[in-house]
Amino acid sequence: MISAHPNEIVFLSGGTEANNMVLNMFKCQQKLQNGYGAGDEVVKLPHIITSSIEHVSITKPLEKLRDDGLVEVTFVDVDKTTHAIRVEDVLQAIQPQTTLISLMLANNETGVLQPVKELSEKLRPYQHSNRKIYLHTDACQAIGKIPVSVKDLSVDYLTIAGHKFYGPRIGALYVRGLGHCNGAPLQPMILGGGQENGYRAGTENVAMIVGLGKASELVSSNIHSYQSQLLSVRDYLEDSLQQKFGSLIHFNAKSSDSTRLPNTCNFSLVGKRFLGRAILQHCKVIIAGVGAACHSNAIVASPILLNSGIPSDIAVNAIRLSVGIKTSFADIDVAVEDIWNAYQAIAHPKSHSQSTEQ
Template identity: 50%
Template structure:
């Protein structure tokens, strides 16, 4: 048992480092160890690595390198952007908003009920402490997406930001960010004396799986998370025309002035080097990555349906919505096959029932939010394939699921 091959299908939770990324990190540990703020050779070498990495991250999302700020990861990036919107709003609302009511004494955010906790809980906290108000727009049970018109109809005079993820981490459903942007641009032009409504998307799950371009999306802010695309556990944020008043950024920390005073503290050159290399690989290989992921994920779903037939329910697969090419959220229908029980009885499959940071023994709030019945949601398995996953791996997983299901339904206890 201990020697059985393991098949990891939890790439939406985290990914391993690519060998080239490990090489960049190792090289930086030994060669670019200087303080990037120093003017001598050791410092200059470290700063060059950071500059190159910044360019690679920018190229990956179609941005200017001057619009990229490195962070510790997605949670910091999302917090920084949301806190910026609060300060931006308070700066412009000292005398209240014309045409507003009592609700408009507070900055107003619009988001979806699908967001990662690093957005959702931040906004809930701001609302609880009376710092901001929040509208959570429900996703459609017919598409798994937020409806663009529902998002825009929630706008108030005090609305300061719309923040909607680019792709959901559990279902893989891609949200209509470009359409929101296009319509929001028209609304902003008509707001006259009211401040611009800022647009943010958390692109953590999308980058490395599909093409992501900030100009095409039309966003003001975008969050990058390295460990989702075979990079280290740091991140970056994109801010449109960073430094201009139109799209502000306020620091959460104060100190030595690194990252143009937006994110002070001596730079983590080693991890930044790894992030830059991971971004470079995405730029070079995204089409190949996407095609491979899609091929293997589709094969997985075909095999699941062929094996378990009408007992299979694909959660989040909608005729009119696009999904990430690597993500399959599936339930095997039975009152004995709750997701956590199935995974506990698998010998080789390593996967999850939802977001890695959530309880493993309750139905996913995301699935419930898109209309999946609770009895079906309790059985959900989130299977996310990676660059290394093969069809042979999928065949092994199918056999593993068969034996796990048999154990649970027949009450077989191994000795």
């Protein structure tokens, strides 16, 4: 599915574990006191670069490692027009002790694609025989929606989550040249038995691994038809919402300068009363999120949207919809009507209650 060699795959519990495994490998192995080593010589901590719109399974581990004095971290802001990271900004953030750059392939809330391939190409002049900057991408959101190839991306690590492409809730980590002297390094985070060639202890969940393999097979055989189907239905969804709501709707992170996944639609209804959560509470049919799927209980505006340049009064009203490979145009019609009725219930509560009683 991702053009990797079987020996370069380690099976894990999910994308969160895979991300944590990569990040923890690049921390300083000795806790330092006040940033100093022997004598008065300043010890430079490993430096990791990431973006300000990463999934929390990247940002939270990095913040913890930073607060524990084990790494230095730079969170690079995204361009507020393209809603994607600028490769030049990442390159400018590189320091002599930079060891890892982690950049998601596609954002999980906006669907905006990030320039991972371009970054890997621009990193080549920075690589030397005595110094290597490794590149990791969290590809969980992109796999199953667009073609993903580690050869094309030229990354050292790539995170996979099965449930994002109709597989079971299990994950995997791609590690370039795993086990070879010139391959990317990997250190176990969970110790015990020798499973997964000693990289991930614990008896493997064979049934879920087989399920992940089958889902990967289906993606490999059908990715272009999946991509076309998702795009046509998502575009129909956005066109239908636009026709229904007109100037009342704002599509977040959608512009002629941004490239998005074919399945993701993030929008807001303009107005103080139309919080994303309020709209969803009045919906009778659809189930959706106001931010990332794993923490949709937040009432405040999504930090991802704010960091992507969406104004706070718009971001707090956001609703994220995703279409699937079996979503039909008829499903979209039902969903749009449901959102319209929810809007009417908030905008005109008295007349809506009277029509409901009748």
